[in-house]
Amino acid sequence: MDNVARLTSDDNYFEDFEVGQTIRHARGKTMTNLENVNITNMVMNTAQGHFNEDQMSKTPLGQILCYGGVNFSLVLGLATQDTCENALAELGLDKIQLKTMVFHGDTLYAYSRVLEKRESDREDAGIVVFKHWGVNQNKELVAELERTALIKKKSHWLDR
């Protein structure tokens, strides 16, 4: 494939990130059955609190509780275009903390900050550590976590 650089933004390469840079991501997404129940079932997470409305209606929560793995995956997704669209690989996650419960109908938004930038063992890409935060429609912190990614350098990839 020629001109791969045309397929992604030109302002989110390794050189573009600065430590301390803080980004509010443009889009939010409302959690529904499509995200929570679908992904919970797709990955065979068998905990029925995430898909049995009747059972949950009889608990103090009164409704289905969204699976935390979907919550933070959506936060990471909301942040991906701005931070990892030009990543060669996501290397890892750390300090994933789930702070507030999420229910169907809640809307998540994401914020990111560049924590660290360093060279990698390859010339054409460097490592960036981001902190990501997800909040709900009431501005309550839902999840926070760090993501480490190997990100292309403009110097090597912008003309490819």
Next chain:
Amino acid sequence: MLNIFGGLGKGTVSDGSEIEEVMASAVLRKRGQGFHDFEVGEVIHHHWGRTITEADAIQFCHLTLAYNPLYFNREYAKAHGHPDIVVCPQLVFNMILGLTVEICSEGLGGPFLGVYDLKYLEPVYPGDTLTAVSTTEAKRESESSEGRGVVTWFNEGFNQHGRKVIEYRRSNLAIWKGQMGGEKVAKAAKAAKGDKGNG
């Protein structure tokens, strides 16, 4: 004549009393295990395994808005040295965690608290088959609330070649007295529901 509507006609297959008898005599086949069933140091080989398909990979990355073309443009992925699209790493994480749920957390009665030291060690491609292994690392009873504790496992995911593709630590709250929710949580949930105007 077969009456598919059960109790609605004469000479029925079931007149409704059969299901009452079945429900009264059936023995619950429990799933999941409790806080006290875990032993620090034990190694758990999880059930099922899972072949990740292209449909799984594409659907997951699009539902979570994970916009890196490696995850959904095969030609782009090939131009970066991959044989196929790369499965969105968060799907790999969720697939491995999903396989561990029945044994590890389904019976604990409390939520998933956090994940630490997660490493994506090798790319996963459509058609790869993953299996999960857990090692119980720690168990701690809460000093402040009776009937509550935290269990931590080291989880590893392997592909069909026996190579490790992911590892991480995760913790879950266990509740064996009372129920998840409690006063504070129920109140917060009710308020949140009210705020959304759908309560």
